[in-house]
Amino acid sequence: MDLPGGKAGDSFSKYLFYALGEIILVVIGILIALQINNNNEERKERAKEQAFLREINLDFKSNKEQLDSIIEFNKISYHAASRFQEIIKAFDPEDPKITEANAHFADSIGYYNKLVWRNKSFNPKNGTVEALLNSSSFDLIANDTLRRNLISWKDVLSDYLEEEEYGANFLFYEYGPWARLNFDPDSDNDPDNAKALFSKEHRNFIYKRAGDLNNNITAVREEGISKMINEIIRLTEPAIND
Numbered sequence: 001m002d003l004p005g006g007k008a009g010d011s012f013s014k015y016l017f018y019a020l021g022e023i024i025l026v027v028i029g030i031l032i033a034l035q036i037n038n039n040n041e042e043r044k045e046r047a048k049e050q051a052f053l054r055e056i057n058l059d060f061k062s063n064k065e066q067l068d069s070i071i072e073f074n075k076i077s078y079h080a081a082s083r084f085q086e087i088i089k090a091f092d093p094e095d096p097k098i099t100e101a102n103a104h105f106a107d108s109i110g111y112y113n114k115l116v117w118r119n120k121s122f123n124p125k126n127g128t129v130e131a132l133l134n135s136s137s138f139d140l141i142a143n144d145t146l147r148r149n150l151i152s153w154k155d156v157l158s159d160y161l162e163e164e165e166y167g168a169n170f171l172f173y174e175y176g177p178w179a180r181l182n183f184d185p186d187s188d189n190d191p192d193n194a195k196a197l198f199s200k201e202h203r204n205f206i207y208k209r210a211g212d213l214n215n216n217i218t219a220v221r222e223e224g225i226s227k228m229i230n231e232i233i234r235l236t237e238p239a240i241n242d
Contacts, residue, residue, distance in 0.1 A: 049140040050238075052132060056150075057236035059125040064229045066122060067220070073120045074216050080115035081210035087112065088206070091198060109197070116209055117179075119171050121164060129153060146235040149228055156228050163219040167212035175205050 087108055129150055132138045141147050182196035196202055220226045 045140055048137070049142065052128065052137065052140060053236040054238060055128040056132075057233060057238065059128050060229050060232045060236070063124040064226075064233060066124065067226060067229065070120050070122050071217060071220055071226075073118075074213050077115050077118060078210060078213040078217060080112040081206055081213060084109075084112040084116055085203070085206055085210065088198060088203060113197075116206060117171065117175065119168055121168060122161065124157065126153075126157075143235055146232065149232050149235065153228060153232070156223060156225050160219055160223045160225045163215055163223070167209075167216055170208060170212055175209070178205070 132141070132150065133154075138147070138150075141150070178201065182199075182202075183193050184190045187193065
């Protein structure tokens with residue numbers, strides 16, 4: 001005769017023990033699976049982030065190369081404008097003696113004149129940044145400093161381009177129409193060309209152009225565009241082990 005709490009009670013206790021053990025094993029298995037899944041998702045996100053960082057890095061290295069080229073371009077044009085001003089002052093169409101004494105400058109006029117009125121505009125690559133900012137993928141960027149720079153990039157770029165556009169508009173809408181009206185491109189010895197070249201209007205145009213070029217050069221520093229490009233390149237530089 002079995003006593004209460006005998007073999008039946010022992011069997012139930014063993015069953016309960018094994019059942020709890022199985023439940024615990026299942027829960028542990030689920031937690032491990034969830035952790036593995038989370039790790040896999042995190043690796044995928046980090047891989048996506050690194051892909052975006054590589055694209056941004058390439059874009060901004062290209063932007064840096066282009067901007068550096070424009071800075072050098074504008075410096076040469078600014079020097080030409082300054083030199084052109086000095087050469088123009090050395091001639092006086094109404095005083096043949098002064099003009100003859102400075103005839104050795106004549107060959108330089110055409111050279112510097114071409115450099116003064118040329119134009120080169122900054123056209124940066126923004127595709128990757130725009131795609132990030134307009135999608136949830138921007139949350140993949142982990143570095144807070146880089147996030148702030150990417151958010152600020154559009155405003156910094158816009159401030160610089162405003163200065164650049166101001167100078168370009170002067171060339172296209174003020175100087176250009178005046179030059180087409182006053183210079184004959186098919187005649188090197190046209191007296192009207194010389195008259196226009198040494199005119200008060202043309203000298204003022206040269207001064208204005210020199211000022212615009214100088215503003216474009218200083219805007220790179222004052223608007224912080226070059227500094228921001230360098231910082232974004234630094235923050236997106238691939239790690240050695242990538």
